Amino acid sequence: MRLPNINNMVLWVLFPLMLTSCETPSVNPAVNTKGLEATVSFLVDGHSYNGTATIERKSNQKIQVSYPEGTKWGLFATCHRVVKYKNPSSNSSWYYVPEMWLENVDSCIMLHKQIDKNGNPHYGILDFTAGEKLPADLACNGVRSTKVGASICQAMAGTYQKISFKVPVKAYTDEKCEPPVKDSFFYTFKMTVGFCGYLFIDSQGEKHRLTTYGYETLDLE
Amino acid sequence: MIELAGKLALIVVDLFVKNAQEKEEIARKVMAGLAKWDREAIQSAELRDMFQRIEQKAKADRK
Numbered sequence: 001m002r003l004p005n006i007n008n009m010v011l012w013v014l015f016p017l018m019l020t021s022c023e024t025p026s027v028n029p030a031v032n033t034k035g036l037e038a039t040v041s042f043l044v045d046g047h048s049y050n051g052t053a054t055i056e057r058k059s060n061q062k063i064q065v066s067y068p069e070g071t072k073w074g075l076f077a078t079c080h081r082v083v084k085y086k087n088p089s090s091n092s093s094w095y096y097v098p099e100m101w102l103e104n105v106d107s108c109i110m111l112h113k114q115i116d117k118n119g120n121p122h123y124g125i126l127d128f129t130a131g132e133k134l135p136a137d138l139a140c141n142g143v144r145s146t147k148v149g150a151s152i153c154q155a156m157a158g159t160y161q162k163i164s165f166k167v168p169v170k171a172y173t174d175e176k177c178e179p180p181v182k183d184s185f186f187y188t189f190k191m192t193v194g195f196c197g198y199l200f201i202d203s204q205g206e207k208h209r210l211t212t213y214g215y216e217t218l219d220l221e
Numbered sequence: 222m223i224e225l226a227g228k229l230a231l232i233v234v235d236l237f238v239k240n241a242q243e244k245e246e247i248a249r250k251v252m253a254g255l256a257k258w259d260r261e262a263i264q265s266a267e268l269r270d271m272f273q274r275i276e277q278k279a280k281a282d283r284k
Contacts, residue, residue, distance in 0.1 A: 072251050077262035079269045107272040109265045113258055119250025121257075172279045174271045195264055197271045199279055209272065 035193045035215040038154055040112055040124030041066055049126070052154040052213060054147060057104055057128035061096045065124070070117030079108040098128075106130055107197065107209060109152075120221045127152040127211050134200060134208040137164045150209045157193040157214030162186055165208070169200040177212075 038051040043064035049055070067074060067088045074088040080102045085092065098104040112124035132149035139162040140153035153161050164186035171180045171187055177196035180187040189198065191214035198210040 073255065075258050075262070077258075077265055079266040082262045107265075107269045109268060111261065111265055113254070113261065115251055115254040117247075119247040119254060121254045170279070170282070172275045172282070174275055176271070195268045195271075197268060197275055199272065199275045201279055201283075205283075211268065 036217050037215040037219040038123040038125045039219040052125045052152045054127040054152045064093045073115040075113040077111045132207040134206040136208045152211045154213045155191050157191050167202045169202050172199045
C-alpha cells in the first residue's frame, strides 16, 4: 500500500480552510435598513393584533408577545421607558401600567423589537388612544377601518393613503412630514419613511390623531 | 482508505469552520440590532414631541 505524502495531506486540510476563511459573510440588508415593516403579533387583553394597532388606553394592560424559539432579545420602548428581555420565553406577558400624566396622555406609542435566533430584527408598534373623540374612516394599505380618536397606518414609504371624516376638519402636520391633500371630506397623504404625525380637528374642537409608519423594506424572514 | 479518511476530515473541518463563522455572523447581527435599538428606542418620545409641535401649530391657527 502506498503511504500518503504528508505535504499533500497538509494541502488537503489547509486549502478548504483558506477558502472558507476568505468568504464574505452574507449580510441581511434589513439589519441596516432605516424602515422595516412591523410584523410582530400582539395579544392585548385577549385581542390579537398584527404588526401595528391603535388600542384604547387603560390603566393596566396585559401585553402578550409570541416569541419564536431561540429569540435572542425582546425590547420595548415608550416615550417614558425602555425595557429589555434577554432570551425571552415563547409566550411572555407584560403587565403594562402606563405612568400617569406621561404615558397615559398625548402620543406615547409602544415600540417593540425582537431579535430572532439568526440575529434578524422584527418590529411591532402599539398606539394608544388618549381621550380624542373624532371618528375617521381610514384606508390604509388596502384595508378600510373606522377608528375613533386615534389611528395608526403602516404602509410602504412613498405610497398614498386616505383618511375621511363625516364633518369638515382642518388638518395639521409637522414640516418633516408630507402635507395632507384635501378633497372635500377626505385627505390623501403620502407615506414618509419612519414616523409622522397628523392632527385633524373639527369645528367643535374634537380631534383625531393619526400616526403613520412608512417602511422601506418588507419583513420576509 | 487513507485518502477517504482525509476527505472526511476535510468535510468535518469545513463544517466546523462554517458553523463558527455562522455563529460569529449571528453575534455580529445581534450586536448591530442592539446598537440600532439605542437610537430607535427614543422614537416614541420624538413622535410625542412632533405631536406637541403640531398641537401648538393648531392652537396658533385657531386663535
